[in-house]
Amino acid sequence: MKLDDLISGVLDSRVGRSVAAKAGFPEATVLRRGEAFPTGAIALGTVEPASGSLVPDALAALGVTAQPALVDTPDARSTDAEGRQRPPAYPGRLGAIVVDATAASRIGQLEQVRAMLRPAVKALEPSGRVLIVAADPATASEVETAAVRQALDGIMRSVGKELRYGATCNLIQIADGSTASELAQVLRFALSGRSAYVDGQPFVLSPLPPGLDQLDQREGRIVVVTGAARGIGAAIARRFGAEGARVVVVDVPVAGQPLAGVANEVHGTALQLDITVPDAGDRIARHVTERYGTDAHIDAVVHCAGILRDKLLANLDEQRWAAVLEVNLAAQFRINDVLLDPDRPGGLADGGRIVAIASTSGWAGNRGQTNYAASKAGVMGMVRALSAQLVDRRIAVNGVAPGFIETDMTASIPVIDREIFRRSSSLLQGGRPVDVAEAIVFLADPATPMNGQVLRVCGQLVVGR
Numbered sequence: 140m141k142l143d144d145l146i147s148g149v150l151d152s153r154v155g156r157s158v159a160a161k162a163g164f165p166e167a168t169v170l171r172r173g174e175a176f177p178t179g180a181i182a183l184g185t186v187e188p189a190s191g192s193l194v195p196d197a198l199a200a201l202g203v204t205a206q207p208a209l210v211d212t213p214d215a216r217s218t219d220a221e222g223r224q225r226p227p228a229y230p231g232r233l234g235a236i237v238v239d240a241t242a243a244s245r246i247g248q249l250e251q252v253r254a255m256l257r258p259a260v261k262a263l264e265p266s267g268r269v270l271i272v273a274a275d276p277a278t279a280s281e282v283e284t285a286a287v288r289q290a291l292d293g294i295m296r297s298v299g300k301e302l303r304y305g306a307t308c309n310l311i312q313i314a315d316g317s318t319a320s321e322l323a324q325v326l327r328f329a330l331s332g333r334s335a336y337v338d339g340q341p342f343v344l345s346p347l348p349p350g351l352d353q354l355d356q357r358e359g360r361i362v363v364v365t366g367a368a369r370g371i372g373a374a375i376a377r378r379f380g381a382e383g384a385r386v387v388v389v390d391v392p393v394a395g396q397p398l399a400g401v402a403n404e405v406h407g408t409a410l411q412l413d414i415t416v417p418d419a420g421d422r423i424a425r426h427v428t429e430r431y432g433t434d435a436h437i438d439a440v441v442h443c444a445g446i447l448r449d450k451l452l453a454n455l456d457e458q459r460w461a462a463v464l465e466v467n468l469a470a471q472f473r474i475n476d477v478l479l480d481p482d483r484p485g486g487l488a489d490g491g492r493i494v495a496i497a498s499t500s501g502w503a504g505n506r507g508q509t510n511y512a513a514s515k516a517g518v519m520g521m522v523r524a525l526s527a528q529l530v531d532r533r534i535a536v537n538g539v540a541p542g543f544i545e546t547d548m549t550a551s552i553p554v555i556d557r558e559i560f561r562r563s564s565s566l567l568q569g570g571r572p573v574d575v576a577e578a579i580v581f582l583a584d585p586a587t588p589m590n591g592q593v594l595r596v597c598g599q600l601v602v603g604r
């Protein structure tokens with residue numbers, strides 16, 4: 140048995156877990172995943188004076204009957220037998236609290252947020268949710284308003300780090316012109332188990348382009364997923380397949396067998412293709428017209444294929460540099476160029492979606508990953524710039540930055556480092572491929588009002604922003 144496997148076995152054993160718990164490392168909670176909403180009550184707290192907020196209508200659209208949040212004021216406190224002041228307590232477990240802070244523009248109003256969160260965090264069920272809804276600081280016309288909106292981001296990130304048992308805290312920043320149905324789309328994802336591994340993150344909304352706001356068509360969409368033979372890409376293909384999409388799974392010819400397996404599973408089609416070949420975009424477009432008809436267009440492209448060639452910069456040669464930059468970044472540019480030609484049969488449809496995979500290494504940098512971090516930060520730059528260019532065609536471009544996800548790629552990391560990565564997230568565990576897949580499907584959804592954003596799926600890993 141290899142030393143790595145031995146240590147891994149010990150860490151995963153009951154004895155190993157109990158030693159870790161005694162040493163002060165709490166055990167990770169099994170996260171609530173899938174469509175399910177929290178089981179406990181959902182509380183709504185509103186920062187006053189509020190008027191015309193979208194939040195009540197958005198919750199109603201989801202069928203949520205929210206109860207008023209308890210507020211920790213001196214009058215609402217009780218005194219226990221030892222004479223200590225206690226904040227008001229919920230009668231049972233709370234599934235989630237939604238804090239409507241859209242009216243927050245003065246520093247004094249932040250006290251209301253504290254007062255609503257204090258009773259709630261104590262009562263939150265495992266995998267519960269704290270969601271703060273606010274306006275985007277970038278759209279504030281006054282300095283104090285911008286500061287207060289940004290302060291909510293700091294509150295959200297700190298609360299995320301304090302919550303335990305798989306509970307998460309996220310911030311939803313609505314835009315001028317956002318609608319209740321757009322907010323409902325984001326709240327649905329954020330409340331459900333689909334966002335299990337998204338923690339400590341802002342969801343920055345932009346209004347959907349006209350014509351797309353009523354679109355609710357997922358069945359039969361043509362979705363191309365690169366790097367789909369295994370790991371995160373295979374999970375993405377399965378998730379789209381479950382929605383009834385027609386999935387084109389792409390991977391290198393040597394992965395032909397597992398690729399065919401994924402294609403069969405999702406009732407899609409397989410394209411054996413090294414995405415770095417110069418005509419990769421042409422071959423994808425041709426595959427789409429050959430398999431789905433000469434009029435067919437792609438509805439969403441997911442750039443998932445990626446590689447690592449880690450070396451400290453002192454040992455990093457041009458081959459390792461080029462290989463990573465080619466697969467993780469340059470190939471996406473060439474493919475996008477072809478698929479974004481509006482006259483191209485088998486190209487991306489107007490109103491379509493592109494989702495690319497970045498990484499927390501792209502935010503924070505990582506020792507031994509100069510090439511990888513360059514490629515993944517480049518993906519983020521591409522997302523921002525390309526999204527702005529495609530507004531007229533109503534094409535949204537977003538990214539996902541996974542943290543530590545349990546796949547074959549991360550299995551190659553030494554076991555101690557792997558354990559450190561797991562423990563460095565607020566959820567005390569690595570994510571699963573399906574966690575990234577859920578975020579991708581959400582961002583590729585025609586009803587999701589986000590554009591030019593990179594959403595981290597990292598369990599609030601300490602690495603990065």
Ligand SMILES: NC(=O)c1ccc[n+]([C@@H]2O[C@H](COP(=O)([O-])OP(=O)(O)OC[C@H]3O[C@@H](n4cnc5c(N)ncnc54)[C@H](O)[C@@H]3O)[C@@H](O)[C@H]2O)c1
Binds near residue numbers: 372443497499544549
């Ligand atoms: N696993 C993680 O923790 C993690 C974290 C951050 C980002 N990511 C990113 O997520 C994506 C998927 O990661 P994963 O962990 O599933 O990796 P993986 O190695 O398990 O799968 C990657 C897939 O991409 C394919 N691929 C590689 N080069 C290709 C090429 N030239 N043409 C076509 N296909 C190619 C591989 O054959 C493989 O099937 C990558 O972009 C990776 O950088 C992963």
